[in-house]
Amino acid sequence: MIFDLWLGNFLLILARVLGFIVEAPALGEKNLPNLIKVAMVFSLSLMLSSVVTPFDPNTPGFNYPFALVLNLAVGLFLGFLSKLGLCVIEALGEILDFQLGINFASIVNPSTGPTTLMNLLFRNYALVLFLQAGCLEICLIGLKKSFGTFPLNGTDFGALGITFPEIIKLFGDILGLGVVLSAPFLIILVFVDFVLALMQRSAQQVNAFELSRSAKPIIGIFILLFLLPFLQGRIVQVLLGQLYFFK
Numbered sequence: 001m002i003f004d005l006w007l008g009n010f011l012l013i014l015a016r017v018l019g020f021i022v023e024a025p026a027l028g029e030k031n032l033p034n035l036i037k038v039a040m041v042f043s044l045s046l047m048l049s050s051v052v053t054p055f056d057p058n059t060p061g062f063n064y065p066f067a068l069v070l071n072l073a074v075g076l077f078l079g080f081l082s083k084l085g086l087c088v089i090e091a092l093g094e095i096l097d098f099q100l101g102i103n104f105a106s107i108v109n110p111s112t113g114p115t116t117l118m119n120l121l122f123r124n125y126a127l128v129l130f131l132q133a134g135c136l137e138i139c140l141i142g143l144k145k146s147f148g149t150f151p152l153n154g155t156d157f158g159a160l161g162i163t164f165p166e167i168i169k170l171f172g173d174i175l176g177l178g179v180v181l182s183a184p185f186l187i188i189l190v191f192v193d194f195v196l197a198l199m200q201r202s203a204q205q206v207n208a209f210e211l212s213r214s215a216k217p218i219i220g221i222f223i224l225l226f227l228l229p230f231l232q233g234r235i236v237q238v239l240l241g242q243l244y245f246f247k
Contacts (some may be wrong), residue, residue, distance in 0.1 A: 004058070005058075008057030009099070011068065013048050016072065016146070017044050017045045017143070018041050018074060018145075020076060021041055021075075021079075022075075023076050023082070025082060025184060046139075051144065053151065055152060074150055081243075082243075086123060088238050089238070090119055093118040093121065096118040096122075097219075099185065100216050125228075130239050135243055142246025145246070184223075185223055188223050191218060193214070
């Protein structure tokens, strides 16, 4: 009976941890071997099983399969929240890809699927800052706290303290922050377009469109090399700010 009690609680913990790792940044990367992911799920579940308050799954009326699905959904939701900051930086990369005219140069990234060059660059850069700033530790602590706010036998998602309007607001903030972070790049690139337009007016034989398509990616790289060190602190603030649900 004691073994059944422990096993019943462990499987529920395992379901929540599995959902979290599938969605969490760094832990759920597609190019990470599945054997490592399985090892992380079991080791993290074993550690949490020693600190999570147990309950008796043999309680009459308790729907155990439903509880498994619910804990898996909670883990997926927490993992999704943990990567919202990275979505902001990916939005920045998408905007720059469009402005530089290299969004057609799509490549297949094994960790994210089809992606563009700036998207891949900014995502990997933000992922390094995510680990360096201790965001992964904050997410893991938040996962541990979730067992207190939403117990293994819980059924009320409102106990997580996250409302639907807040989630909608987060999606709006993601796009807004992406535009704000890309503003320095956009201002300079608009100025480049303005200069090329003046050249077109003064020299009709100059094909401004062809010149822009060739020059803007090169200019964009130099702008990136110059501005990226200044954006590092802001990117870290975005990554930490999107994790306030875990604190």
